[in-house]
Amino acid sequence: MHHLWARLGQVEQRVRSVVAARRATDPQPDDPHRGLYLTPEHVERILATPAKSWSGDGLPSADPGPRLQRLAEDFGLTELDVELLLVALAPDVDVRFEPLYGYLNDDVTRRRATTGLALELCGMPSAGDARFRFSATAPLVAGGLLEVQEPERPALSRALRVPDRVVAHLLGHDEPAAGRLVRGDPGSPGALAKRIGAALDSGVRLVHLHGAEGASRVALDALSVSGRAALVIDIADLEPDSVPVLVREAALLRAGITLGPLEKLEPARPERARLLRDLVRAAERVPLLLHGSGSWDPAWSQRAPVSIRVAPPNAEERTQEWRRALTAVSAEMPEDALSEAVGSYQLDTEAVGRAASVAAQLAAFDSRPVNADDLRAGARAQNGAGLDRLARHITPAVTWNDLVLPEPTHRQLTELSMRARHRDRVLGDWRMRPGGGRGRGVLALFAGESGTGKTMSAEVVAADLGMDLYVVDLSTVVDKYVGETEKNLERIFTEAASVNGVLLFDEADAIFGKRSAVQDAHDRYANVESAYLLQRMETFNGIAILTTNLRANLDEAFTRRLDVIAGFPMPDTPQRRALWDRCLGPQLPRSEDLDLDFCAQRFELSGGSIRACTITAAYLAAEGGTPVGMPELITAIRQEYTKLGRLILESEFDSALPKSH
Numbered sequence: 001m002h003h004l005w006a007r008l009g010q011v012e013q014r015v016r017s018v019v020a021a022r023r024a025t026d027p028q029p030d031d032p033h034r035g036l037y038l039t040p041e042h043v044e045r046i047l048a049t050p051a052k053s054w055s056g057d058g059l060p061s062a063d064p065g066p067r068l069q070r071l072a073e074d075f076g077l078t079e080l081d082v083e084l085l086l087v088a089l090a091p092d093v094d095v096r097f098e099p100l101y102g103y104l105n106d107d108v109t110r111r112r113a114t115t116g117l118a119l120e121l122c123g124m125p126s127a128g129d130a131r132f133r134f135s136a137t138a139p140l141v142a143g144g145l146l147e148v149q150e151p152e153r154p155a156l157s158r159a160l161r162v163p164d165r166v167v168a169h170l171l172g173h174d175e176p177a178a179g180r181l182v183r184g185d186p187g188s189p190g191a192l193a194k195r196i197g198a199a200l201d202s203g204v205r206l207v208h209l210h211g212a213e214g215a216s217r218v219a220l221d222a223l224s225v226s227g228r229a230a231l232v233i234d235i236a237d238l239e240p241d242s243v244p245v246l247v248r249e250a251a252l253l254r255a256g257i258t259l260g261p262l263e264k265l266e267p268a269r270p271e272r273a274r275l276l277r278d279l280v281r282a283a284e285r286v287p288l289l290l291h292g293s294g295s296w297d298p299a300w301s302q303r304a305p306v307s308i309r310v311a312p313p314n315a316e317e318r319t320q321e322w323r324r325a326l327t328a329v330s331a332e333m334p335e336d337a338l339s340e341a342v343g344s345y346q347l348d349t350e351a352v353g354r355a356a357s358v359a360a361q362l363a364a365f366d367s368r369p370v371n372a373d374d375l376r377a378g379a380r381a382q383n384g385a386g387l388d389r390l391a392r393h394i395t396p397a398v399t400w401n402d403l404v405l406p407e408p409t410h411r412q413l414t415e416l417s418m419r420a421r422h423r424d425r426v427l428g429d430w431r432m433r434p435g436g437g438r439g440r441g442v443l444a445l446f447a448g449e450s451g452t453g454k455t456m457s458a459e460v461v462a463a464d465l466g467m468d469l470y471v472v473d474l475s476t477v478v479d480k481y482v483g484e485t486e487k488n489l490e491r492i493f494t495e496a497a498s499v500n501g502v503l504l505f506d507e508a509d510a511i512f513g514k515r516s517a518v519q520d521a522h523d524r525y526a527n528v529e530s531a532y533l534l535q536r537m538e539t540f541n542g543i544a545i546l547t548t549n550l551r552a553n554l555d556e557a558f559t560r561r562l563d564v565i566a567g568f569p570m571p572d573t574p575q576r577r578a579l580w581d582r583c584l585g586p587q588l589p590r591s592e593d594l595d596l597d598f599c600a601q602r603f604e605l606s607g608g609s610i611r612a613c614t615i616t617a618a619y620l621a622a623e624g625g626t627p628v629g630m631p632e633l634i635t636a637i638r639q640e641y642t643k644l645g646r647l648i649l650e651s652e653f654d655s656a657l658p659k660s661h
Helices: 002-024 032-036 040-048 067-075 079-093 097-104 115-121 129-134 164-170 191-201 215-225 242-253 270-282 315-328 335-342 349-365 372-380 407-429 454-465 484-497 521-539 556-560 573-584 596-602 607-624 630-644 650-654
Strands: 180-182 206-210 230-234 256-260 288-292 306-309 391-394 442-448 468-472 501-505 543-548 564-568
Touching: 002 067, 002 079, 002 097, 002 115, 067 079, 067 164, 067 242, 079 097, 079 115, 079 129, 079 164, 097 115, 115 129, 164 242, 191 206, 191 215, 191 306, 206 215, 215 230, 215 256, 215 288, 215 349, 230 242, 242 256, 242 270, 256 270, 270 288, 315 335, 315 349, 315 407, 335 372, 349 372, 407 442, 407 454, 407 564, 442 454, 454 468, 454 501, 454 543, 454 564, 484 501, 484 521, 521 556, 573 596, 573 607, 607 630
Parallel strands: 206 288, 206 306, 230 256, 256 288, 442 543, 442 564, 468 501, 501 543
Antiparallel strands: 180 230, 391 468
16 A cells, blocks of 8 residues: 555645645735634644654555556546545545645635645646546546535535545455455356356456356356456345446456346336446446346347356256355265255255355254255245245145055156256256257146145155245136236246246146137137147246146146156055054044044045044044044044035944944
8 A cells, every 4th residue: 555655645745835835825824813714833733743644654565556556547547537536535544634625725614625626736727627527427426436525516616525435445445335246166167157258358348148047157257267256236236326336346346247137127117127227338347247037138228238048057067056155154065965955956146155054054053064954944945935925835744654655656756756856967968858948847747536645745745855835826827807817827937937846736627728619709718828828838947736636627738748647546445544544643542442444444535535534533532532432533434424425324334333332
């Protein structure tokens, strides 16, 4: 900082000269009212005080590349601009300048330099071209380095102020006033990041990266390749006052700006697009890397960016992203365990960082290393609330051990989980679903009668993948007005694409039913709805499960696009026996006369009905203050038969009760 102190010393010498000249030409040096402002003796005492702040005592011997010189280069300042900036800066680093400026302003309350005083101290005429260095488009003001205050005053009487952030920067402090300063990983940039970094070095300043995920990481690495840090800002946080501050920060730090995701530029919020346009226009000297999932809209800016599509990261790149995030929070996991834990998640760079932070905090709470459950909890915590408004959110609380299913059905469920876990490698790296705009989604159909375990199986699959389950409420989807159902479905698919969860369409034949011959307008619009669904399911990147009680009700075009079809038959006798025992659970007190083998053989019930019977029996036992026995269980089964509309044979039920009954 020696360079800055030396330049301020020159400002002091000019102040001394102007003070001396002012005193020499003062027509009333002995005016008694002059003391109300500042006496000449007081001025002499101030000027006689040594400027210890830049005397060099205690300062580091090495000057880290004069910041003032860098500032002039980066903001396009002339030598006169630098002198004017130093005049305005002086009171912020040496309090002696405040009364001196008050004396020169002939007003002790005006302790900053005015435009007229600054021009005088720099030897410039007040009516010359130099006064226009304070205009709104001049580098000092446009760059946010100097504020011209009090616009109601005449031009030469307006006070000058250097923002605190600029003062701090010149004094060696670099805490950004806007955005979040992030540095990429210069050790392992991808080929695309290297290309973009080289383009930035050659003068490219506006780049648009679009892709489902990974674009923000490419932006960080590209800036790192170019030798720059990144000021990261979410477009939802962009405000009118923050645009010039953000550009100034990037220039001060010789960093680039990454902004996104651009899909948050909702048509209903046109002011966001205006802010983006203002930022693009203001950041002509600063690298600006925009990212999002969609294409660039020319209406966003008159400057056309270099638009580049970013391919989704493969499994190895995704694991390395998590590795970097864990290292940033001083956590670690074995490579194999990490890859297995996070393989099914699709998160961008920012979300991975937040998820790793949550995982580290969960582990620290229990004073143990980070494990896979912590990472899954952190990833689930990144799910936004948007889908919660359109679907019922279920946090899985069941596992494979809770399922009682035939072996073929169990095998199909494990295949579904396997497909979801390895889809990036198979569909992405190995290109087994190339071209045509097709997504990397995994679609499954669960077909079977009500109560056979379809919804519970979807919950188990979600738990195995470390995800939440979202059950679509058809009442929020189907609309009697033409086109509204498609809009509701589009909102669901859009929100689901940004959520690491399993989407469940229960009773899916209500919206995925067969197309019919067109007899009237209703048939035509119903077929349009089905056609839209066919196209949307083809491009879906998430995990979706459809359930139906009758597979024949679904359009064959839907079933062709399904990856897994699992049948859920009614349970046989051994399965019913296991279900009775599982549903009663280990905590419920049981009577010695409880005969589960008899119940399994005599009563053909689905798993859902068996669970309902055990709950009813538990209430009856609680009311009677006794363990659950055959009387309670038979009464519950009788009620379930009545609810299902089945024929009740009294002999069948009476034979199950003890003789005393």
